[in-house]
Amino acid sequence: MENILQGFQGALSLIFSGNREVYSIIGLSLSVSFISVVISMVISVPAGIVIGMKEFPLRKAVIMIINTLMGLPPVIAGLFVYLFLSRSGPLGYLGILHSPKAMIIAQVLLIVPIITGITMAAVKDRGTLVKNTAYTLGAERMQMLWILIKEFRTSIGSSLIAGYGRAISEVGAVMLVGGNIKGYTRVMTTAIVLETNMGNFDQAIAIGIVLLILFFLINIILQRVQGA
Amino acid sequence: MRKVFAIVIGLLLIFTLVSCGPAKTPQPQEPEGPGEQAPQEETLDPITLATTTSTENSGLLGEILPHFEEKYSTKVNVVAVGTGQAMEMGKNGDADVLLVHAEATEIQFVNDGYGVDRHRVMYNDFIIVGPEDDPADLKETAGADAAKALATMSEKQAPFASRGDDSGTHKKELELWKAAGVEPAGDWYKSVGQGMGATLNFASEQEAYTMTDRATYLSMRDDLDLVILVEGDERMFNQYGVIKVNPEKHEGINKKGADKFVEWIISDEILEMISEFGKDEYGQSLFVPNAD
Numbered sequence: 001m002e003n004i005l006q007g008f009q010g011a012l013s014l015i016f017s018g019n020r021e022v023y024s025i026i027g028l029s030l031s032v033s034f035i036s037v038v039i040s041m042v043i044s045v046p047a048g049i050v051i052g053m054k055e056f057p058l059r060k061a062v063i064m065i066i067n068t069l070m071g072l073p074p075v076i077a078g079l080f081v082y083l084f085l086s087r088s089g090p091l092g093y094l095g096i097l098h099s100p101k102a103m104i105i106a107q108v109l110l111i112v113p114i115i116t117g118i119t120m121a122a123v124k125d126r127g128t129l130v131k132n133t134a135y136t137l138g139a140e141r142m143q144m145l146w147i148l149i150k151e152f153r154t155s156i157g158s159s160l161i162a163g164y165g166r167a168i169s170e171v172g173a174v175m176l177v178g179g180n181i182k183g184y185t186r187v188m189t190t191a192i193v194l195e196t197n198m199g200n201f202d203q204a205i206a207i208g209i210v211l212l213i214l215f216f217l218i219n220i221i222l223q224r225v226q227g228a
Numbered sequence: 229m230r231k232v233f234a235i236v237i238g239l240l241l242i243f244t245l246v247s248c249g250p251a252k253t254p255q256p257q258e259p260e261g262p263g264e265q266a267p268q269e270e271t272l273d274p275i276t277l278a279t280t281t282s283t284e285n286s287g288l289l290g291e292i293l294p295h296f297e298e299k300y301s302t303k304v305n306v307v308a309v310g311t312g313q314a315m316e317m318g319k320n321g322d323a324d325v326l327l328v329h330a331e332a333t334e335i336q337f338v339n340d341g342y343g344v345d346r347h348r349v350m351y352n353d354f355i356i357v358g359p360e361d362d363p364a365d366l367k368e369t370a371g372a373d374a375a376k377a378l379a380t381m382s383e384k385q386a387p388f389a390s391r392g393d394d395s396g397t398h399k400k401e402l403e404l405w406k407a408a409g410v411e412p413a414g415d416w417y418k419s420v421g422q423g424m425g426a427t428l429n430f431a432s433e434q435e436a437y438t439m440t441d442r443a444t445y446l447s448m449r450d451d452l453d454l455v456i457l458v459e460g461d462e463r464m465f466n467q468y469g470v471i472k473v474n475p476e477k478h479e480g481i482n483k484k485g486a487d488k489f490v491e492w493i494i495s496d497e498i499l500e501m502i503s504e505f506g507k508d509e510y511g512q513s514l515f516v517p518n519a520d
Contacts, residue, residue: 087321087478095480097322098276098307179307197425198285199451 010202048119321478
């Protein structure tokens, strides 16, 4: 009990003391996850729309694979990225293992199925109706995509936020491929693991509080977007 | 509603941009005050150092690395893992230099051509720690005999937390079980699969015994309900070595950086720093330099 109280006290003073290391850890978490979501969005939103609306061979299998990958355990994504980026792996020549780039790749691998899956599910039911309406109004191909994105912005928005939440709270994959390097690849989740291991519970709790607040904000946005 | 959304996204973006700078381009540490001005030498590309959790968790690297980073205007990226994984990183070319502790495996590593130019750097020793009331009576029965202590634990089925992660500490523990002639197995033998700090916390929580390097234990002592029970056995000697990863095995190894790093860490100045480390805080050195 003492640990917890002390931890909270220490945590609060850490948050408000302007500790640069803590802030840079928070900043890296936010930025890595943000970039991951942007990259995933570019891939997943068009993919989700196409898979959700178009008929093509093996469509059922593709949907099944995406649904499975939505629950992909992060460490497995991490392991794959690690093996590919290792100097002895096929992409080793890039030399980006243990860097924020590697973390972004792992996160993209995790979020792409989530955004694709949610977009796909949303578009599946009502997409054809929207498409036909737009078609009768004389929309062209690229315009059509834009109209669909606008029409389904709520679902797409919530898929992006769900993806962001997944990315920022994930620990296994970024630990493996980032290496938890101080001042370089240490993010909130890996810092919590390290500080807990070292018995620095106040640091761990401080970062934990920030992560919780962030998650709370993310959920508020998610609810708003869905309610709109 | 859309306004809220836009504001939050905007804030996130700003924070991202602001924080991206220092986080993504690691800067060498600023010199701290005019104290000791190391002569500015040539600059080096960032180095990846694969090492064991004990050197980082004890705070040693945090103490000495800024000196190197300042001297060569570079950055040392420390990946702290078990010795087994650190050596695997070396084999795969994912690190430039290793600072590990498992002498037999290290020599094998060099003989196999994965590493070059191995040096001893420093040592500390392993100790067996456990709950203060010592339910298995290790202190009485084993004295300083580590193997006997392990045999006693297995006899009495006293809970023992093992690193179980192929680290240097784990390898040493297995050596000692062999010396004790016991195959550790059963409910009492808990293989944790984590770093030294986590294992110590686990042992403290579970009122179990464990084997640890002295440095990590001393640096965490205040947070642990564990006391030293067995120490001073020659077999619990813990030698740290530095090895350059063989630059001919893989593209992109920072050979120059590794050369300078090894030269630096076995220099008299740094060995002196190592021997002073921890004296103020714990009343004894955590590591004893013995470079060759």
